[in-house]
Amino acid sequence: MLTGVKTELGRRYRFAASHRLHTEKLSEEENARVFGKCANPYGHGHNYVLEVSVSGEVDPATGMIANLTELDSFVEREVIEVFDHHSLNEDVAAFRDVVPTTENLCIEIYKRLKSFPKAKLERVRVQETSNNSFEYAGENGRENL
């Protein structure tokens, strides 16, 4: 039933990971200039907060867009197990040649969660610290931000 209101479910998750912002495409001086402390050779870490928003019909029998247990286990398997207490640069194949900025992390998380079968992924928001956050809603997702 198409109604005048669109409802989304939002869920927050946490993971801790390390990264280093550095690229072979730049000289050491340029890396230091562009990435500052984030280019320090042994990396550093953050407590990331991930917000996942999904949309869909609210099932009248359950009152839910998606069963939370199913969403939680999907996010746990696709994101938390892969990133939590890992080095993004060393342990995640997607960041082998891509700088693990939180912009790129958002895109990678979006790709991993897009196939959630029970609801439509609307956007992901990643908070790197309480002062920095990043959002991604897919290639055509400008309107969903």
Place this chain on the structure above:
Amino acid sequence: MVLITRKIEFSASHLYHNPAFSAEENRRVFGKCNNPHGHGHNYTLEVTVAGEPDPVTGMVLDLKELKEILEREVMQRMDHRFLNYEVAELKGQIPTCENIARVIWELLDPKIKQGRLHRVRLYESADLFADCYRNGAAC
């Protein structure tokens, strides 16, 4: 266009139970939320209104007026209430975050005359929330 957001908090109890399900099914689908005497949350509601600031007052809408609407429509109806039994608008619905947010949207939308209701976000806890937007509108 400018968005302004007002936040309020209320406390309420609820339980999830569908009389069309068997006891086992209710337990399987709703887990602890099916405990028969209910449980409670401190809900946080964020209401966002979109509009152009009035050239004379500089306001999209008078926040005092929004505060009064929220008091009347949400606080008086839901604060310190058992949502399943005491909120008529939720009758026959499972009072999930999605459904409560939707009821709040429908209560507020016709009452907001200056600017236009843009988003209702209801947090059941810091880690779980529901958002309502006008269908077709850019979020």
